[in-house]
Amino acid sequence: MNKQIILKNRPKGKPETSDFEFQNIDEPKIDAGEILLKTKYISVDPYLRGRMRDEESYIPPFQLEKPISSMVVAEVKDSQNKNFIPGDHVVGMLDWKLLQKNSGKNLRKISTDLAPFSAYLGVLGLTGLTAYLALETIGKLRKGETLLVSGAAGAVGSIVCQIGKIKGCHVVGIAGSDEKIQHIQEKFNVDNGINYKKTENMKDAISEKCPEGVDVYFDNVGGETLDAVLQNINKAARIINCGAISIYNETEVPTGPRPEGILIKKSALMQGFLVRDHESKYAEAMTQLGEWLKSGKLKYDETIKNGFENTPDAFISLFDGDNIGKMIVEI
Known part of the structure; x- marks a missing residue:
């Protein structure tokens, strides 16, 4: 049947x-x-x-x-x-x-x-493509920069964290339990982590874990976490809006702090990303992801x-x- x-x-x-x-x-x-x-x-x-x-x-x-x-x-x-x-x-x-x-x-x-x-x-599908292409087209990671990732133990976030390490960045992950934080540090070599469910002041927590400020933020959750990150971004920061799971189930359009002042002062970029907009680069991305996976650099x-x-x-x-x-x- x-x-x-x-x-x-x-x-x-x-x-x-x-x-x-x-x-x-x-x-x-x-x-x-x-x-x-x-x-x-x-x-x-x-x-x-x-x-x-x-x-x-x-x-x-x-x-x-x-x-x-x-x-x-x-x-x-x-x-x-x-x-x-x-x-x-x-x-x-x-x-x-x-x-x-x-x-x-x-x-x-x-x-x-x-x-x-x-x-x-x-990792070899849209998830991996999203992580790789968003960082390539918007993130433009440079060695020594600080990459902050929300949803860091999730499908896209965990791959983003690893690409950040491959590129020589200081990587900080945000996740929802101490076990997840420990996992991304031990398996994916993430430098530090923030358990948002135990954090009362996310702005201060990000400042502590990212003492040099945030150069690139890969956002999978949106909402109040994004608000807190904006208070910690560096000059010419790049913010990748890939997901907003924290507000997907809202029945009304949520409101929050206005980001334009910070973006102007920091000359920062905040841009939405849809992987389907970059189909011409799929083959290139799949080749690189496959090489990293085969070599053991990507898990x-x-x-x-x-x-x-x-x-x-x-x-x-x-x-x-x-x-x-x-x-x-x-x-």
Whole structure:
């Protein structure tokens, strides 16, 4: 029996399991030029929360009563497409279904020569590309600078921290537990860390851990953490707005300190980053990430939940910070 997960309701605040619905559907029959795919791994990501709102954005919103989609690793089970044979594995934007058919367009064949299949949803996927390309295009790291990273134990943040070290920066990570701070220091050689859940004054904590000020801030959370970082930036600082998970579940537009005065005084840059804007650089980035991974300079974490039925729970748990590294569902 085939199954799919649809968006049942548009969440109000933090998503709940009742916002999703499992449906039994027929196994698809493929026609000429098509392939039959069996889902192996599903990527769940914070940005999917934005697609659950019925509003204009950089990517169309999910439709009610329709399947949710994200990056998926799948196995080719049957093929009437000359470019694919049964047993091939591919990665691409696919529906949350156990079985689905596809034309093969916008799918990339992958192998386990360099890393397990799941890594193509993380360090060798959009996660790694986001970390690398955001730092290359906006961060422009220079040896000896201080790089501050929020969500530092997460999928993107942990890779950003490592690239910072490769580039010779002083790297400070912000995460949500002492265990996560210890982990990023021991595994990824992060120089220092801040547990935001135990920090009463984030501005002072950043000042203490970044005594030379902040040259580059890689922001995955937004909100009050960003406000505090702005009070600690150096002249010509670069702030990369990659994510804002702290406000994704807000029901009203939040307000906070006005950043323009600080940005003017510091001649600082604050810029949003979307990895899809840089597709022309994917090949270059993948080559570098692959080399670092092969040489051991780059490592990665995964939090894997087992079972298609646990996909909504895995997604919801992102907002509680339950993951270390990339959150993935294994089918």
